[in-house]
Amino acid sequence: MKITRNEVEYVAGLARLSLQEDEIDALTSDMDAILAYVEKLNELETHDIIPTAHAVPVENAFREDKVRPSLGTAKALQNAPESENGCFRVPKVIE
Amino acid sequence: MRSKYEVVIGLEVHVQLSTATKIFCGCSTDFGNEPNSQTCPVCLGLPGVLPTLNRQVVENAILAGLATHCDIAPRSIFARKNYFYPDLPKGYQISQFELPICIGGYLDIETEDRGQSRIGITRIHMEEDAGKLIHPETPGASYSLVDLNRACTPLLEVVSEPDMRSADEAVAYLKKLHQTVVFLGVSDGNMEEGSFRCDANVSVRPVGQKEFGTRAELKNINSFRFVKQAIEYEIERQIDVVEGGGTVVQETRLFDSNTGLTRSMRGKEEAHDYRYFPDPDLVPLIISKEWVGQVRERLPELPEAKMERYISDMGLPRQDAEVLSGEKAMAEYFEACVELHGTPKTCANWVMGEITRALNEDSLSIAACPLAPERLTAMLKRIDDKTISGTIAKTVFQEMWTSGKSADEIIEEKGLKQVTDTGAIEKVVDDIIAANPAQAEEYRAGKKKLMGFFVGQVMKASKGKANPQAVNEILKKKLAG
Numbered sequence: 345m346k347i348t349r350n351e352v353e354y355v356a357g358l359a360r361l362s363l364q365e366d367e368i369d370a371l372t373s374d375m376d377a378i379l380a381y382v383e384k385l386n387e388l389e390t391h392d393i394i395p396t397a398h399a400v401p402v403e404n405a406f407r408e409d410k411v412r413p414s415l416g417t418a419k420a421l422q423n424a425p426e427s428e429n430g431c432f433r434v435p436k437v438i439e
Numbered sequence: 440m441r442s443k444y445e446v447v448i449g450l451e452v453h454v455q456l457s458t459a460t461k462i463f464c465g466c467s468t469d470f471g472n473e474p475n476s477q478t479c480p481v482c483l484g485l486p487g488v489l490p491t492l493n494r495q496v497v498e499n500a501i502l503a504g505l506a507t508h509c510d511i512a513p514r515s516i517f518a519r520k521n522y523f524y525p526d527l528p529k530g531y532q533i534s535q536f537e538l539p540i541c542i543g544g545y546l547d548i549e550t551e552d553r554g555q556s557r558i559g560i561t562r563i564h565m566e567e568d569a570g571k572l573i574h575p576e577t578p579g580a581s582y583s584l585v586d587l588n589r590a591c592t593p594l595l596e597v598v599s600e601p602d603m604r605s606a607d608e609a610v611a612y613l614k615k616l617h618q619t620v621v622f623l624g625v626s627d628g629n630m631e632e633g634s635f636r637c638d639a640n641v642s643v644r645p646v647g648q649k650e651f652g653t654r655a656e657l658k659n660i661n662s663f664r665f666v667k668q669a670i671e672y673e674i675e676r677q678i679d680v681v682e683g684g685g686t687v688v689q690e691t692r693l694f695d696s697n698t699g700l701t702r703s704m705r706g707k708e709e710a711h712d713y714r715y716f717p718d719p720d721l722v723p724l725i726i727s728k729e730w731v732g733q734v735r736e737r738l739p740e741l742p743e744a745k746m747e748r749y750i751s752d753m754g755l756p757r758q759d760a761e762v763l764s765g766e767k768a769m770a771e772y773f774e775a776c777v778e779l780h781g782t783p784k785t786c787a788n789w790v791m792g793e794i795t796r797a798l799n800e801d802s803l804s805i806a807a808c809p810l811a812p813e814r815l816t817a818m819l820k821r822i823d824d825k826t827i828s829g830t831i832a833k834t835v836f837q838e839m840w841t842s843g844k845s846a847d848e849i850i851e852e853k854g855l856k857q858v859t860d861t862g863a864i865e866k867v868v869d870d871i872i873a874a875n876p877a878q879a880e881e882y883r884a885g886k887k888k889l890m891g892f893f894v895g896q897v898m899k900a901s902k903g904k905a906n907p908q909a910v911n912e913i914l915k916k917k918l919a920g
Contacts (some may be wrong), residue, residue: 358712360523397516397717403725409458409495412465412479420475420483420587430474431584433571434525 346383347376444643444681446674447651449601449644451611452616453594454626455568456499461569463490474586482591484528490720492517496593497540498686500565501734503595504541506619506741507560511731515540517565517721518712524570525585531884534596536715537874540724541566546619548611558612559600568592568846595625601640601651604671610663614636622741622767631660637666639855641673643681652677657701660694666745671695673701685758745770753783761789775812780819789815793836809839818846830903831855836859859906861913864897866907868913871896882918890914 352372356363363371414420418429426433462467464481471841480488504511518536541563549555570590574583574866597616603609617635621628628635644653657673672694692701740748742764748758749860763773769790776786794815798805818835821827827835827850836848850856858864871893882889889909897910 354551358521358714364606374773398719398722400722402722405491405722406497407465407491408495408496409460410465411460411467415483416478418475420478426582428584430476431586431628432525433582434476434585435580435583436574437525437572437583 346379347372441678443645444678445646445648446601446604446606446670447601447642447644447654448606448670449640450597450599450603450609450612451638451640452597452613453568453636454503454597454620454628454773455637455877456496456593456595456625457491457627457634458499458593459593460494462493462496462565463583463591464830466591468592472588474584475588478590482528485532490533491723491830492724493593496565497726499593499623499735500540500563500595501726501731502623502738502788503597503620504563505626505728505731505738506623507544507546507563507597507616509541509560511540511545511726512538512540513726513728514538515714515724515726517718517724517784518715519718520566520715522713524569524585526572526587526590528570528590530586532569533721534566534715535564535716539685540726544613546612548608548615550573550605550611552605552607556602556604558602558607558608560598561598563595563597566596568593572918594866595620601642602724603897606674607665609639609670610667613663613666618742618765618767622739624739626770629758633661636661637813638669638721639666639673641670641676641677643674652681652909656691657694658691658704661748662696665694665696668696668699669701672699676701696836742770749783751778755783755787759784759787759791763787766805768804772808772812773804774836776816776819779812780917782819785819789819793833797836797840799848809843810836814839814845821846821850824860825857825906826906827848827855828857828903828907830898830907834903855904857906858901858904859909861909863904864901864913867897867900868893868917871900879918890918893918901918 349368349372352368352375353363356371370371375381416418421427421432447858449594456462458468460466462683463894464479464556466477466479466482466537469477481490501511515535515538517533519531520534520536521531523530541564542561542606543679544560544563545557546560547555547557568587568589568591570587572583572585574580599612603612610806619636620626630636637660640654641657642652644652655673657669660669680687680780689700690705693704694701745764746757746760748762749755750757753760755763762769764770772794773786773790776790779784779785794808794810797810798808804808815836818827818832818839821835822829822832834853835849837853838844838853839846842849844852875893875896878889878892893914894907894910897905897914898907901910
């Protein structure tokens with residue numbers, strides 16, 4: 345086994361997912377299978393190859409520093425479940 | 440006991456770039472507008488959008504890198520820093536991780552306690568800012584408000600080496616960095632609006648120990664004064680912990696400017712795990728030598744070079760040169776005066792003297808000076824051509840400062856023209872000597888310092904308008920005879 349239940353619970357925590365016991369079991373074996381599959385890549389000699397950050401050979405896509413119209417407050421908040429004074433309203437967060 | 444410990448400080452500074460638009464979209468970066476009015480699908484983090492890099496941000500980053508003696512990376516990439524917080528709509532911040540744009544620079548600083556030091560700069564990277572959270576003060580309010588106008592605003596994060604050994608050094612480094620980015624024009628450096636923010640990593644270790652002590656990270660410090668206070672408090676706190684037989688805990692602490700104390704941030708005990716990975720939406724940034732060369736040509740003259748030029752080309756004393764070159768707006772004002780007037784030392788005296796005094800009195804910065812260099816130097820020319828004396832000039836200056844009138848108008852209206860007509864001055868001198876026979880006798884008997892008394896009397900009688908040199912000469916002649 346490459347993946348333990350603890351690791352699944354840890355990653356779920358980071359992703360703010362709450363999982364049922366049986367889901368944790370299923371995900372543990374799924375993720376284990378995925379890692380075992382990807383493991384095959386380690387058989388390749390990649391010593392002199394620059395890590396690939398992007399699969400498409402494109403570089404330097406820029407925009408000029410020119411202001412374009414924004415959506416505006418009303419449109420920006422249109423899909424917000426709750427809003428107040430032009431702001432998104434969210435459950436209280438404390439530092 | 441304190442001297443048994445050495446302090447180690449490293450700083451992370453977030454510099455907001457003064458571009459017109461955000462780093463990955465065309466929304467305006469203006470400060471202080473209606474909440475969420477400067478947002479679009481990209482900075483709101485809506486699905487299916489594509490961030491596109493603002494070219495100006497890259498140019499500004501290169502400028503900052505060159506001015507701090509960094510290498511500019513020929514290839515750098517953007518990464519996603521993953522965490523959840525309501526001010527970060529995408530659930531990740533676009534930043535740079537493994538391959539930042541600038542690497543390995545330094546700034547030279549000077550402090551009274553430690554002399555000259557070179558502070559290493561590990562890296563400078565580009566990233567987007569988060570939005571602003573508002574916590575309603577209503578008791579029992581169970582919600583927070585989010586304004587995303589600031590989200591996606593371009594930042595440079597400048598990370599120093601742990602090279603500073605005192606709070607004063609940390610402040611000197613910060614001031615130097617602040618001065619540099621403002622002179623470069625890449626940031627307005629406005630600390631109240633959050634354009635220049637600092638986190639400090641502070642640790643202590645027994646003198647002679649090689650390994651660093653455990654550090655605390657101080658957050659939320661937004662003025663030079665608070666940086667000094669926060670670090671000094673933290674040093675004392677850590678030494679007390681160690682002296683008391685305890686161990687310093689690695690943690691994030693918030694500085695409270697009301698109490699001058701730092702306190703541990705609750706609920707952050709779980710280690711951050713940001714799971715950085717290359718952002719597939721942003722293609723690699725390739726910076727050619729030619730591009731770096733073009734940006735290098737646009738590097739403005741920085742304070743150190745200015746100071747040297749003021750000393751060697753203009754012949755100013757070091758102290759004057761340092762003051763005048765230290766602030767961008769000040770240097771621009773002074774150089775405009777020299778350009779118009781021609782005598783650097785005269786301009787330096789007025790800018791550092793009357794101008795600075797009047798600005799302080801009215802709590803103005805030199806950028807908001809009501810007296811343009813043209814008006815000031817027009818008056819200085821009236822001193823040069825002897826229309827007014829240096830003493831009267833101060834009266835004219837004060838009037839110009841408040842009225843907006845030109846020097847010539849004021850001299851004309853108030854009849855402040857200097858009297859150089861020796862006949863007229865002789866008459867005043869005769870009257871004064873006649874009115875003060877006892878002092879004249881004492882002067883003739885050898886009490887030469889009474890000359891000052893006579894000059895004062897004559898100037899008073901002439902309402903300051905008599906030419907001082909002429910007064911001196913005539914007095915000497917008449918008193919001798």
